[in-house]
Amino acid sequence: MAANARPVSTRLASSPSQSPAPSAPSLVLLALLPIILSLLFLTFLALQNLLPRSFTLSLPFPFSLLIPQKLGGYSHKTSVESLHHTLTSLSAYRSSQQSSLSAKKRSFRTLGSTGKRYAQALGYQAKLEEITRASATNADLVDGLIGLGKRDFEGGWGWRKGAGGGRPEPGRVIEMLKHFVRDWSTEGVRERSALFTPILSQLEDLYPSMDNFERDNLRILVPGCGLGRLAYEISDLGFDVDANDYSYFIASRLIFKHTESINEHRIFPNIHSFSHHRTAQDMIREVRFPDVLPKPTLLSFQPGDFLELYRQPEVYDAVVTLFFIDTAQDIVGYLETIYRALKPGGYWINEGPLLWAGNPRMECSLDEVLHLARMIGFEQLDLRSVDSDYTGTLDGLFRYIYEAQYWVMIKPKLTLPDSDVVDPPSSSSSSSL
Amino acid sequence: MAANARPVSTRLASSPSQSPAPSAPSLVLLALLPIILSLLFLTFLALQNLLPRSFTLSLPFPFSLLIPQKLGGYSHKTSVESLHHTLTSLSAYRSSQQSSLSAKKRSFRTLGSTGKRYAQALGYQAKLEEITRASATNADLVDGLIGLGKRDFEGGWGWRKGAGGGRPEPGRVIEMLKHFVRDWSTEGVRERSALFTPILSQLEDLYPSMDNFERDNLRILVPGCGLGRLAYEISDLGFDVDANDYSYFIASRLIFKHTESINEHRIFPNIHSFSHHRTAQDMIREVRFPDVLPKPTLLSFQPGDFLELYRQPEVYDAVVTLFFIDTAQDIVGYLETIYRALKPGGYWINEGPLLWAGNPRMECSLDEVLHLARMIGFEQLDLRSVDSDYTGTLDGLFRYIYEAQYWVMIKPKLTLPDSDVVDPPSSSSSSSL
Known part of the structure; x- marks a missing residue:
């Protein structure tokens, strides 16, 4: 980086x-x-793509700093904005938790005397106190992330608490804590396995006879990588992976750069909602992470705006999008960028829902996305549904079920002479699956 | 009423x-x-419980007005507040839909020229226009509900658009439209069947050998009845049902008082989100309701606050709560009220999640609710999970799955001499399932 x-x-x-x-x-x-x-260093940077990967993996300091997070282009402006917003949200977590729990305690105190006696018998107040302590433990980890962000990015690239960074969104911090569980804890194995297996098997099927040394010539882009577990698993198969995300890079640096041992960190992900718990103890369930220590692999994190970063054509052998395409404010731009970035004959593997957020230019149904992809030039090789849990609450009484859509498309080797983009038909045609 | x-x-x-x-x-x-x-009318009111139900069902005007919606006590203050809030929210639906669709159209117009050509080929703009028309159809139904509310409740008990009624919540109107689908359309059969079958079978098991004439001496309370389908199905088994809700009474009156034929009304419930659709056509799917015309049964709608309305002890043979207890701001008060309202030997049948909303005095886990119920005096007869979909989008790619908890409890025939309420133990005991 x-x-x-x-x-x-x-x-x-x-x-x-x-x-x-x-x-x-x-x-x-x-x-x-x-x-x-x-000069020596710059020469190395220029030549590093020509050097054998096995050689660069064993380089001494300061060259080793680039491995596995080798230098990648990144979009500075959007990254700074995103970093500031992340730091602002992180710094709002502790107080927002405190004020939410204070409101609950105030409401509890309005309970009548009979109610209070029952609550005493249930140990309800003790539960509130335990949750308060668990919340402070979470906030300590979050403070650690703020420190990491300021340290690794030279004072957070000019960020100061309370100055700029937009409106804090502590809800996104809660989301991030849950992503640690989903991506990097033993508790997340079931959800990960359901989603990762089709993708990893597909990649192994597409490049079956290669050993890791040959795969490292194959470049794979994983936009919307989040905390990076899928990108890491792909790189662990030997591929050369670029992992892009708009906003999660502080959290993934905790895993990839600032973790010494398995299960070093602990959080209480279930305290953020009082709903859907089987037992009071379930709410105060501790989760430790990470379940693995990432080995050095060919994995480069590239924070920034996907549309800005990957304009160069025919770079990647495959693009893998997991729970990503519906983050598009401009789905046409996303699909065109994926298409352009692929080498002819390259694959686009997608898995995820169509949960549009914000106010995107287009919010497409599944048939419209597929139709759009075909118009842009993709050929569809596979399409199926993968039922996928999205756990709000560990072991809770409620689940979100995404009928995630899994597809593989190919950018055909023969394209039109002057353009990667096939013109859409001039007459309006009805869409169908 | x-x-x-x-x-x-x-x-x-x-x-x-x-x-x-x-x-x-x-x-x-x-x-x-x-x-x-x-005097004649009041005598009838006083005596009506002594008259054979088959006789009262065939009474002329004005007595027929009481059947099937026979008079029930209701909490006037909370009902007026709730009616005003409902009318205010209903009256905000059309404009909130219009402004949401306008924002989408504005965003669409910022699409580049290539994107617009693709959109043209997809028929995306035509879709936006179709959704706009569907939204107007929904708004017409909603306007009909406002008219109904003002007519049936003498000018909405003093409500005027734009004056009072609190902050409008058009989101609750969308929720209500979806409840028409869930409760009263053919499309809702699967979800209803999963949830209603355990309850209806239980009631038939508890009172097996009776014909409808004998069951009409058994009074059943259904608090949180929503649009009233479960309450109606119970009354259709012959029981004498009181159906209570805080806020849905205008919507249930549409079904019970202002509907002449099956599938008379139509709405487009899927237009409220652009996410999770298989095809563009799925979004503009029309749903007609009701799938049945309610027959005259012993069913009384009693709008108002559950805690205020049912203070009288030992009235009901059974209380049935479906997706209700987690609406409690005071779960102790709810359980005590259910317990008090039951005759000794009466049953409490519950089914639903624990999704606490607002800032309740207590937000209990399942084990805590069960422990609380036992402390209040209930004996638990049955407890199991019922997996229950909650459809956001018809035929969509996303579902909520509640592992709804189904239980049957009994208020024992032998209670302590001076109180319905068993004192909680004085020492704090740990809770367990």
């Missing part, structure tokens, strides 16, 4: 100037040293 | 005074007539 490179060169450049009263020749040498090192 | 009685007596009392220049004896007779009629 580009952000890594900058602190490194700064340190190398400034440390020699700290030695007192140097002689004239050594001064010249010292002045040249950072330039030489920088 | 009490609201029915007032226009009747007003009309009877005032019509004689319209005859010009009457003689003295006829004046006395005319003055006495309303008193005599009122």
